[in-house]
Amino acid sequence: xxxxxxxxxxxxxxxxxxxxxxxxxxxxxxxxxxxxxxxxxxxxxxxxxxxxxxxxxxxxxxxxxxxxxxxxxxxxxxxxxxxxxxxxxxxxxxxxxxxxxxxxxxxxxxxxxxxxxxxxxxxxxxxxxxxxxxxxxxxxxxxxxxxxxxxxxxxxxxxxxxxxxx
Amino acid sequence: xxxxxxxxxxxxxxxxxxxxxxxxxxxxxxxxxxxxxxxxxxxxxxxxxxxxxxxxxxxxxxxxxxxxxxxxxxxxxxxxxxxxxxxxxxxxxxxxxxxxxxxxxxxxxxxxxxxxxxxxxxxxxxxxxxxxxxxxxxxxxxxxxxxxxxxxxxxxxxxxxxxxxx
Numbered sequence: 001x002x003x004x005x006x007x008x009x010x011x012x013x014x015x016x017x018x019x020x021x022x023x024x025x026x027x028x029x030x031x032x033x034x035x036x037x038x039x040x041x042x043x044x045x046x047x048x049x050x051x052x053x054x055x056x057x058x059x060x061x062x063x064x065x066x067x068x069x070x071x072x073x074x075x076x077x078x079x080x081x082x083x084x085x086x087x088x089x090x091x092x093x094x095x096x097x098x099x100x101x102x103x104x105x106x107x108x109x110x111x112x113x114x115x116x117x118x119x120x121x122x123x124x125x126x127x128x129x130x131x132x133x134x135x136x137x138x139x140x141x142x143x144x145x146x147x148x149x150x151x152x153x154x155x156x157x158x159x160x161x162x163x164x165x166x
Numbered sequence: 167x168x169x170x171x172x173x174x175x176x177x178x179x180x181x182x183x184x185x186x187x188x189x190x191x192x193x194x195x196x197x198x199x200x201x202x203x204x205x206x207x208x209x210x211x212x213x214x215x216x217x218x219x220x221x222x223x224x225x226x227x228x229x230x231x232x233x234x235x236x237x238x239x240x241x242x243x244x245x246x247x248x249x250x251x252x253x254x255x256x257x258x259x260x261x262x263x264x265x266x267x268x269x270x271x272x273x274x275x276x277x278x279x280x281x282x283x284x285x286x287x288x289x290x291x292x293x294x295x296x297x298x299x300x301x302x303x304x305x306x307x308x309x310x311x312x313x314x315x316x317x318x319x320x321x322x323x324x325x326x327x328x329x330x331x332x
Contacts, residue, residue, distance in 0.1 A: 004314070004327050004328070005285075005286060007326065007327055008282075008286045008314075008317070008327060009286040009287065009289070011260070011263060011264065011267055011326060011327075012190060012267070012282075012283070012286055012287040013287065014260065014264060015190075015264040015267050015268060016186040016187070016189055016190050016287065017186075018182055018186065019182055019185050019186070019189075019195070021182075022177070022178060022181035022182045022185065023177055023181035023184075023185065023199065023202050023203055023206065025173075025174045025177045025178065027203060028177060028203055028206045028207055028210070029169065031203065031207045032207050032210045032211075101232075101236040104204065104207070104208050104233065106232075156212065157225075157228070159300025159301075160232060160235070160236070160300055161300075163232075163235060163277075163299060163300045163301060
């Protein structure tokens with residue numbers, strides 16, 4: 001004798017047939033490597049840009065160059081993940097601006113906007129724009145209409161507060 | 167980058183089971199493969215911590231679930247017709263019930279569908295399901311109740327669920 005739950009469980013087991021092959025480990029490894037390379041290249045590009053700007057500043061600075069050199073050098077050595085290329089994303093605004101998942105990482109609005117409703121002036125359901133990191137754990141989202149929200153990288157395993165939004 | 171110890175073996179041993187869950191969530195083998203692969207890519211950097219806590223699979227499933235929910239929010243997510251779902255031909259004594267179940271899963275909301283998969287396929291408790299979804303146990307109960315009510319009303323599935331034995 002089976003109850004309804006057990007019957008459904010059995011039916012699900014028989015419906016989700018065993019695939020003939022599993023996940024190719026090498027494909028996973030390749031994606032991990034590619035992902036890290038992208039972060040590294042983005043960081044390197046930012047370092048080069050800062051370094052070029054620093055060099056230009058130094059060449060125009062005349063006798064003040066030696067004063068500025070240490071600052072330029074310090075700015076030109078962020079860790080690879082400190083700066084990243086802005087990404088276009090769309091976030092949900094229906095229950096406020098509370099979170100964003102970017103490239104698989106959960107970011108939490110800091111502070112959340114809208115008090116569980118779309119913030120005044122924002123689109124009712126979602127907003128598209130650019131998401132740019134400003135540090136290893138901070139970012140700013142700028143909508144196409146110019147509104148902005150600050151985000152902070154969530155702790156690993158932290159729940160998405162927007163998950164409750166229906 | 168070093169390959170985490172034991173990660174390859176985990177992928178080889180568990181990825182088929184993960185693919186079955188992902189297929190029930192997404193309704194599409196290609197998306198299922200992408201979901202599992204994405205979850206494994208995100209798990210890679212944390213593998214050594216997870217092994218120490220002896221719960222890597224629970225973490226992978228949680229990442230997979232949250233990735234699925236975040237993908238569902240994006241405009242780019244596209245439902246695939248039921249006809250495209252099975253790679254393996256459906257056969258056996260309860261073909262109609264399984265076909266009806268596959269179609270019925272597409273009629274559930276994404277969170278109801280997730281609850282059904284977690285509770286009845288992955289065999290998680292209500293508390294574990296709530297933790298995985300980042301919601302309350304009460305919310306899990308509500309989703310479960312509504313999902314079951316929907317499934318009971320699906321022609322071809324109702325009779326199978328009401329049977330005491332299959």
